[in-house]
Amino acid sequence: MLNIQSMSGETRFTGAFFLLAMTFVFLEFAYARLAHHEDTHDTAETLASASVGIGSVVAKVVTSGLSAVPFFFFYTHRIFDIPMQTAWAWGALFLGVEFFYYWFHRASHRVRWLWASHAVHHSATRFNLSAAVRLGWTGQLSGAFVFFLPLAWLGFHPVAIAFMIGLGLLYQFFLHTSFDVPLGPLEWVLNTPRHHRVHHASNEACLDTNYGSVLIIFDRIFGTFAQAPQDEPIRFGVKGRTASNNPLKIALGEWGYLVRDVVRARGIKNRMRVLFGPP
Numbered sequence: 458m459l460n461i462q463s464m465s466g467e468t469r470f471t472g473a474f475f476l477l478a479m480t481f482v483f484l485e486f487a488y489a490r491l492a493h494h495e496d497t498h499d500t501a502e503t504l505a506s507a508s509v510g511i512g513s514v515v516a517k518v519v520t521s522g523l524s525a526v527p528f529f530f531f532y533t534h535r536i537f538d539i540p541m542q543t544a545w546a547w548g549a550l551f552l553g554v555e556f557f558y559y560w561f562h563r564a565s566h567r568v569r570w571l572w573a574s575h576a577v578h579h580s581a582t583r584f585n586l587s588a589a590v591r592l593g594w595t596g597q598l599s600g601a602f603v604f605f606l607p608l609a610w611l612g613f614h615p616v617a618i619a620f621m622i623g624l625g626l627l628y629q630f631f632l633h634t635s636f637d638v639p640l641g642p643l644e645w646v647l648n649t650p651r652h653h654r655v656h657h658a659s660n661e662a663c664l665d666t667n668y669g670s671v672l673i674i675f676d677r678i679f680g681t682f683a684q685a686p687q688d689e690p691i692r693f694g695v696k697g698r699t700a701s702n703n704p705l706k707i708a709l710g711e712w713g714y715l716v717r718d719v720v721r722a723r724g725i726k727n728r729m730r731v732l733f734g735p736p
């Protein structure tokens with residue numbers, strides 16, 4: 458019963474989040490047009506992002522049970538009973554989610570099996586709020602949730618984990634704004650639109666940087682922090698791939714490339730290298 462209730466709550470949260478996100482996408486798009494910032498938005502690309510976003514909501518609802526079962530299994534075998542009614546528990550959960558999200562996000566750029574889902578999010582050639590809803594349809598199927606299972610094993614309730622991840626995703630949505638939002642000294646600690654713009658850039662100096670969710674401190678600690686290059690314009694999109702406004706190609710195209718390369722590879726070792734090596 459608890460599993461079903463949590464899945465139902467996650468479904469409602471996903472739907473509400475998407476509706477809220479699309480409201481802000483429309484407002485940003487309208488403001489950009491009124492302010493004559495046409496270079497920040499492309500109508501066809503924005504519509505493609507919205508279509509991909511709708512598909513990701515449907516996929517999340519259909520596949521949510523895949524992660525619920527292992528989370529509750531690990532929680533059943535937890536090593537601590539963490540009282541979630543205390544402030545310190547929520548603070549610890551926040552830091553734990555931030556830490557594991559950093560490594561999940563970093564792996565999504567360095568492991569091709571995970572990149573096949575995550576590449577969808579980097580496929581937009583304009584950096585704006587519509588790019589934030591351009592999410593892969595196969596994240597649950599590829600096992601992205603595995604990175605957060607240690608939190609349930611430690612004793613954090615799966616519903617609390619899902620809630621904290623959701624808050625992080627809500628924060629990240631606004632990191633995709635097309636407008637420059639300087640936050641001063643906070644940029645040393647927090648992930649900001651300036652930092653996340655670099656993360657989405659396809660310039661050589663920007664690749665595989667700024668993986669943080671709400672915090673940027675783990676990028677600073679583990680050497681993946683970068684600032685925007687000063688001597689060249691920032692470019693967006695997946696390096697080496699032709700941009701498309703076809704939602705199916707956006708959502709599943711990288712999987713097609715992966716299957717093609719696995720078939721072409723000779724021997725188990727080479728095929729494993731294709732699947733789990735860098736993109």
